[in-house]
Amino acid sequence: MTNSKEDLILQTAENMIRESGYNSFSFRKVAEKVGIKSASVHYHFPTKGELAEAVTKRYTENFIQAIGQPQDLHASGKNPIDVYIAAFRGAIVADNGVCLGGMLGAEVGSLPDDVIKATRTFFLRNVEWLEEAYQCLNYKGDINAKAKQTVSLLEGAMIISNVMKDISYFDSSAELLT
Amino acid sequence: MTNSKEDLILQTAENMIRESGYNSFSFRKVAEKVGIKSASVHYHFPTKGELAEAVTKRYTENFIQAIGQPQDLHASGKNPIDVYIAAFRGAIVADNGVCLGGMLGAEVGSLPDDVIKATRTFFLRNVEWLEEAYQCLNYKGDINAKAKQTVSLLEGAMIISNVMKDISYFDSSAELLT
C-alpha cells in the first residue's frame, strides 16, 4: 500500500505540471495545495528533479495500467486503439491540462537528466503498448511506424485542443486512426 | 525595414522559448546572449508578456511567409503538404527546440492572455493555410478535419522526436500524410 501523503504530493505535482509545466510549479505551491509547508515536501522529495521524476514514473505506471493489456481488451471484444484514444480524451476533459509526457517532452531543454529519462520511458512504453495493439488487430504494414504515428497524433491533438479550448481538434484528429 | 536590435532580441527570445519554454527564459538570459543588460531589453519590451507576444506574432508571420502560398506552390508543381512537412522538419534539425506554437500550446496554463491569443492565431493561420492546400490538391473529404489532423500530427511528432532525440518519430509520423 502506498504512502497516502506522498501520493497526495505526487498527484498534486502531476496536476500542476500538466497544467503549466515543470518550470512553473514550485515546492511552495504544491505544499500549499497539500496543506503542509514546502520544507515538508522536501522531506519526501529532496529535489525538484526527484519529485518530477517520481511524478513521471507514477504517471507512466498509472496510465499503462489504466488502459489495460491490448490482448485482454481485444479478447473481450474491444478495439484497443479506441480504448487508448478514449484514455487520452478523458484526460483532456477531466483535468485542466495536457498529457504529462507531452508537456515534459516540449520542455526537455530545461529538464534534469533523470526527468528526461523517465519521459523517454513513458513514450517507449506507449509505443510498445501500441505495437502490441496493432498486432492484435492484425495490422498490415509497418507496426512500429503506426505506433509512432498514433502517439504523435494524439499528443499533438491534445496540446492544440487544450490551447484552442476546442475539443474538435482532438476528435477530428482521432478520426484519422479509425 | 525592421529595427535590427529589436529583431535580435526577438530571435534570441524565440530560440530560448522554443528550447525551454516561456517559464524558463528570462530577461537576463536574453540580454546576456544579445550582449546588453536586462534593463535595455525592458526598454524595447516592457513586460515579459509583451515580449513573448511579439515573438509569437513574428514567428507566425515568418513561418507562414516562409512556406509561401499553397496556390503558388501547387501552380509551380510542388505539393504544398510536402513543403509544409519539410518546414517543420527543418526546424527540428536546424534549431534545438520544438515549434513555438507547440511549446506555448502546452504551457497555456501559465501564459498571459495576450500570449495565449497570439498562440491561437498561430494555429488558426496554420489550419487556414492547410485548408487551402488540401483544396488545391482536390482533397475529397472533410478539409477542416484534414487540416487539423495534419497540424496535430506534426506538432506531436516534433515534440516526441525532440525528447527522444530520434527523428524517426517525425519521419514515420509524416508518412501518414502521404
Added chain:
DNA sequence: GTCTATAATTTGATAGAC
C-alpha cells in the same frame, strides 16, 4: 514528519544618470 527560520540565487520590473 512537520515546523520555523534562513541562506543563496533568480526573477520581473523601475528609477535615474549618461
Added chain:
DNA sequence: GTCTATCAAATTATAGAC
C-alpha cells in the same frame, strides 16, 4: 538606447527545533 543600481517577490534547498 544603454547603463548602474536597486527593489520586492519567488525560487530551491538546508539546518535544527519539536
